[in-house]
Amino acid sequence: MRAFLFNLAASLLATVGVTDAVPTQQSAAAGPFLKTVDSQTWVIGNEIWNMTQGSIYGVKLYYKERDCVGRAVGHYVSYNGAANNLAWTSAAIVKNGTYKGVAYADIKFTAAEGDMHWVIFSGQHGAYQYFVNHALPTLGEFRTLWRLDNTTFPYGKTATKDDLLPPLSEYLPQNKVQDETWLKPDGSGYITKYDFTSWIRIQQYYGVYGQGFGSWYINAGKDYYNGNHLKQELMVHRESSTGDAVQLNMLHGTHFQVSSADVFPDGKLWGPWLWYLNDGSKPDAAAQAKEEFAAWPYAWFEDEAYHTRGSVSGRLLLSDGRPASNAAVFLGDDTPSKTALDMGSTYYYTTYADADGRFEIGGVRAATYGLQAWSNGSTIADVSTSLLRNGVVVSKDKETALGNVAWTVSPKKKLFQVGDFDRYSYGFQYGGAPNQHALVANCPANLNYTYGCSKVSDWCFGQTYRGNWTIRFRVGEDPSSYSGKRNATLIVSLAGYSSGASSSILANDKVVGNMTSGTPQLLSDPSLYRSATAAGEWRYLEFGFDAGILKKGWNAVTFQMTRNTTWHGFMWDSIILEW
Template sequence: MKAFAASITAWLSAGTAHAAIASVAATPFLNQVDNQTWIIGNDVWNMTQGLQFGVKLYYKDRDLVGDAWGHYVSYNGAANNLAWTSARIVTNGTYHSTPFIDVLFTAAEGDMHWVIFQGQHGAYQYFINHALPDLGEFRTLWRLDNTTFPNGRTVTKDGPLPPLSEYVAANKVQDETWLAPDGKGYITKYDWTSWLREQDYYGVYGDEVGSWYINPGKDYYNGNHLRQELMVHRESGTGDAVQLNMVHGTHFTASSNDAFPDGKMWGPWLWYLNNGSQPDAAAQSHKESASWPYPWLKDPAYQTRGRVSGRLVLSDGRPASHAAVFLGDNHPNKTSLDMGSTYYYTTYADKSGRFEFRDVRTATYGLQAWPTPNSSIVDVTTTLLRNDVVVGKKGVTQLGEVDWAISNRTRVFQVGDFDRYSYGFEYGGAAWQHALVNNCPADLVFKVGVSETGEWCFGQTYLGNWTIEFDLSEDLEAEKDALLTVSLAGYSSGASSTVWVNGGTKVGNLTSGAPQLANDPSLYRSATAAGEWRLFEFGFGAGVLKKGVNTITFELTKNSTWHGFMWDSVILEL
C-alpha cells in the first residue's frame, strides 16, 4: 500500500487520504479528486487519470510512468486525444466471488471502460463509440518510463528498444526513420511491426516490471489475416517506451477510413502488469483466450453469438486445403483488408477444406476465402465470395459444401505462389526491416523451368527491366486469347511500370496514381511480406507469342526511393 498512499497524498490532504486508503484497501476503487482528476486502481496498482492522460501509475512501490506521457486514447494519430468529462462506476459486482468494478470515463466521442478486479495486476479495458468521426486510426496506448521498460516484445520480435541517443536528427531520412549512427542500417519504429491477428501478448518490459496487452478476442479489429500493425516502439521525441493498442489502424493499408455505428465496441482486452516474465504473460494469455468472450460483461450484443461452419470445395473437385477464410461485410464495397466499421472474423480451413467460426456476433456477413501460404491451392487465382450468411443467436449456421469457382484456362507458367504474400521470393517474408528492398536488382531475368522461385526478388523499385523468359513448343493460333495475371502483395506509390510481350507489344501498365494503385506504405515502412493486395489481369491476342523463347517484361519507368512493387505471383494462361 506504500505506492497507493504516495499517489493519494499527491492529490488529497493528509486527513482525507487516510480515510480513502482505509475504505478501498481491499477492493477496486474510483476516487474523484476534482472535476478533471480521478484515481482508479485496486490493492495492487493505482493510476491518476487527468483530463487526457493517465499518469502516476504506481505498481510495486514505483511510478511506472515517470516523466513519460502515460495512458491516453486518441484518433488520427496524436491529432485528437480524447478529453474525459466525467467518471463513474457503472457496475459494482462480483465474479467467481471476486469483487470488481466497471469504471466509465466519458468523452464527447464515446466511453472508455476500465474493469478492475480485486487483486488483479492490471485491468480489462473496452471502448464504446458514440460520436467518433469517420477515421483511419483509433488507438489506446501507454507511454511509460524508458529506464523501467528498455525492451519490447511482439509475437515476431523480442529485444532491446533502440536507445534514444541513436536518434540523431541529422540522420533522419523519413517518418520515424533514421540512419544508424554507425552508418550501417536504419533505426525505425516500423521494425517493431507484427501480424495483428496472430499476436498472443505484446508489450514492454524490464528486469522487474512488464506491461502487456492481451487481446484474446480480435473481432473488433479492422482488416483480415494480413493486417500488420505497429505494436511497441521507442518514442523518438522523448524516449518514452510505447505500448500501442491500434484497435483500428492504417499503417499498412491503402485505405481504412470507416464510419462506425453508435455502440460499436472495441474490446475488452486485458492490460496486464507483472514482473517482466514472458512465461507468466504467456500463461495469462492462454487463460484469457480460454475465457473469451468474457462472461462478466453483461452487454447483450456482446454476449449474443453463434457459429458458422462449412467446407470449401473448388470447382475442379479439390478441397480448398488450408485456405484463408474471412467473415466480413455483406455485399462488400471494400477489400477485406480495408473493412472496419463493425466486426470481423478470420480462420483457416483444414486440409479437407472444412472451417468453423465460433463466438460470432449475430449479424449478416459476407464470406470470403483465398489461397494461403503453403497450402495446396496456391495456383488458384480467384477469390470466393458468398454473401448473406446469417448468424443467429446461439445457433450454428451450417453452409455445407461451398462451391468455389476457379479458372479453367491452360497454365503456361506461374512465378510465385498465389497467396497474397511475397513468400518464396528472395528476401520475401524476412523480418521487418527498413530499406531491404534496396538489395533487389534493377534488372532481372527469370527463366521458367530453369530459375528457382527464390531468384525472383520480393520487390522492384529501381528503374530497369524484370523479364520472364519461357518456351512454347508451337506457334499459337492468332485468334486465341492469352491472360497475364499480375498479383501484387503490396504497392507503395511513386513507381510506374509498362508490361511488354516479346519486347515490342505493350499489353498493360501499372501506373502510379491510378485508383487500383493507391498507396500502401508497406515497402517504405519495413514490410517484407505484404501490404495491400492488388490483382491485375491483362488480356492480349496469343498471336504475339511464338514457338520457342518468349518474354514478359516489367519495365519500371518511374521510381521513388523505397517505393514500388511487392510481388505475389505472375501467371500466364491461355
C-alpha cells in the first residue's frame, strides 16, 4: 500500500503538475484544506504542513520542506494491535469556522468503526485530532500512531525517559529473548521497546524528535483514557522490523494489565488532543502543552455533551480521625464490576487529596459516578482499606459538594508492616527505578528481613527465583490463649504479578495460604517481564489463620516460592500482619 501511494503521487506530479496534485511544502495551499485526489487518496494540511492520506496510511508528511515519513509507514488508526487497521471510505470537511479570528476546518475520515477527525487551524504546526466511535468491537487496544522517518526523529521522550532510540543495527535475530526484547550485541544488557513505557495521566507532552524536527502528542484532557493513576502505556519506540520511529497514542491500552476489554457506546469520544510539530525544541513543546492544558476543555470544539460538565469536591476523613492525606482519588463507573485500572467504556477522572484530605475534580462530564480512594503512602501508608462511594451525580455547571466523606480503616492491631500501602513498589530495593528489562533478576532467591531492624529497602521489589523470603517479627504477648478465639490476618498487597510463579505462605513453618499462578486472583499482567519496576495491576489478598500458630517472642512469616519462570513473579506493594 505504501509503495502504491508513493507511485501514485509520483505519477500525478509527472502528468498534471505539482499545483494540481499532491502538494509539496513549497506549493501548499493557504489555510486549512482537503484535496481529493481519487476515491482512496486525499491530501490535508495548511500553509505549514500537508499529508497524503490513503485508504489506510497517511504518508508523505511535508513539513519544513522535508517528507517526515519517508520510507516509514506513516499515520494510521488500529485496534487489537496491528491486526485491524481502520480503512477510510470517504473524507469530507464537516465544518469550516473561525476561533479568535483564526480559520479552521474539521476534516472527517470515515470508516466502518467510526470517524477520525483532523481539526486544522490556519498557520498551525500540526492539528487537533479526535475519534468518534460508532461500531468498534469489544476490544482491549485502540490507538492512533505515527511511524516516522528514523533519521529525522532519532530520539524519544516521555515524562520519565528522554533518550536515543536504540539503533536498528542492535536488533540481532539471534539475540531475541522474548517479545520485542533483545540482548545487546556486546552482552551489556537488553534493548526493548518497553523501556519507554510511562504513566498516561502525568504526561504533559511526549513524542519523537531530532535536529530541527519534533513530533509531539499533547493530551490535555485525559478523561477518555481507560484506567486510573496506575495506568501506564508504551508511548514511543523503535519499530524492530523496519527501524521506523514510532509515536503511539494509546487511547485504550492493555500493555501492563491483566485485561481491559471494554464495550464502547455509540458516540464515545476520544479527544481532542493536539498533534504538534516543531523544530525539535522540548522547551517549545512544553510551552505549547502549558497553553493546551490551560485551554482544556476546548472552547472551539462544538459538541454539547463535551461541554456538559460539572465538578466534584469533598474531604476524606478516616474513621480513626485522621484526614486521608494525599490519598489517590478516582471517579469511575458507578457500582463497578471492574477494578479502577480496568475501567474504560466511558470517561474517568483522577486526582490526589491534599494534606487535609480535601480534593476537587473539575471538568467532569455530567453522569453518575463511583468515587474511589486509596492510600498513596505518606502519613496514611498504614491504611490497607479502600473507599467506594457510589451514586455521585455530576450535573452541568454545578459543583457536587460531598462534604466529609467517611472512610473506614481496620481497627485491628498490626504486628508488622513491610512497605507503604500505596499500590506501588516504591521504597523497596529497585522499586520505581527507571524501566529496565530483567531488573528483577537482581533480587535474591532467599531474603531475610527483621521487622524493626531491617530497612524497607532491604526488601527487594520483586521475587522471581525459587527460595524463601522470610519476615521475622516479635510478639509481645502470649498468643496461645487466643487459639480458636482470634484470627490473625496476613494482608498481601501486590503492585503486580506476572504468570508462572507460585508461592506457599508459612507462619512459623505451618502453611497458612498460597499464591498460585492461574487462579482468578493471580491472572498474569506483563509488568515484570516488560520492564516495569513500580507497578502492573494491583492485587489485594488476605490470608486468615488461627492466632494460636503464633508465639510470644520471635515469629516468622515466609513466602516460599515453589514454582518460577524467568523474569516472572511477584512485585510487592505492602505486607501486613494484624489481629
